[in-house]
Amino acid sequence: MGIYESLGIRPVINASATLTRLGGSLMPPEVIQAMNEAAVCFIDMEEFQRRVGERIAELTHNEAAYVSSGAAAGLVLATAACITGDDAALIHRFPHLDGLKHEVLVHKSHRNGYDYTIQQIGAKIIDVGQPGQTTLADFEAAITDMTVAIFWFQGAMTSADDVPLADLIRLGNAHDIPVIVDAAAQLPPASNLWNFTHAGAALAIFSGGKDLRGPQSSGLVLGRKDLVEACRKHGCPNPNVGRPMKVGKEELAGVLAAVERYVNLDPAVLEQYSEATVTSWCDALSGIDGVTAQRSFPNEACQPLPRCHIIIDTEQLGLSSNDVMEQLRTGTPAIIVASDGDTGIFVNPMTLEAGEDQIVQQRLVEILKH
């Protein structure tokens, strides 16, 4: 921890989620080793980016793959790719899109902070339908000769009231409009690396720095070869719209190692550890007066893993959830959990290192029994 201590930065135990604000996730040794190896030698970056893409495409059963500097950058490049294809003259048009098709259809209920990435290069989002009542006919009616893509955000924004993704893919195919899935946090399961594209999505976009545990500034754009090639043209080192979203040789090596590791993981290990940890937390906390602790599933990003939902009787305990979170955050070691209003807390085992599950449990018992 030399670097953090020397700057007066306190390390925290992350019992919240793979949050970019906390550093996302921690890289396993094989990822760090791959980055170290890549760091000490010059290579042809375009060739390296292409070879890494080919290998990731193979590992993830996709036609093609591009490594971006994060899922958010992947959304920018995918949008740009849908607008220009590989037309060199059009690629240089950004940010001046007058006269170019540049409308993107999105369920109104899927709108979220990450869709800024679509708009930042000049594309226009057209909201479709109303939350809870959107039909395929709404999407059909929204298609015009300005439509370049349909974006689908998979995760907490997705609901049973959505037009099914399969129907949108059929609609998109009928009109030659690509459907792009933002699946940034949709790992596990590893099979999502190919599920969306095999279902007909033109591209599926993932964060390299969440459960994949690659470098923080890495992401994957997986799917159709022509669109992946267009992303490549928009991206660094080409002096185009993706030039500031540089991916270094270290990130390329690291994310490849992370994908190799991830597709070979036994999914039962994380699942069993998560279930056992949540059960242990629930057992230890449920007995405390004024505290209810329950298994909650799926977690905040809708990954198929459990969290512990702690509900506090604030009057009986004389503490709000914010008080408990503040004590966790300012205690030693510092622990970050997620808030659920004034009376609830979510505690997530997914981002903990070995042994931290017990530290979190002890601190929670101490604070809540007080």
Ligand SMILES: *Cc1c(COP(=O)(O)O)cnc(C)c1O
């Ligand atoms: C995390 C997330 C992103 C951004 O991913 P980065 O790899 O941090 O750029 C985009 N979309 C959704 C839905 C996310 O959850």
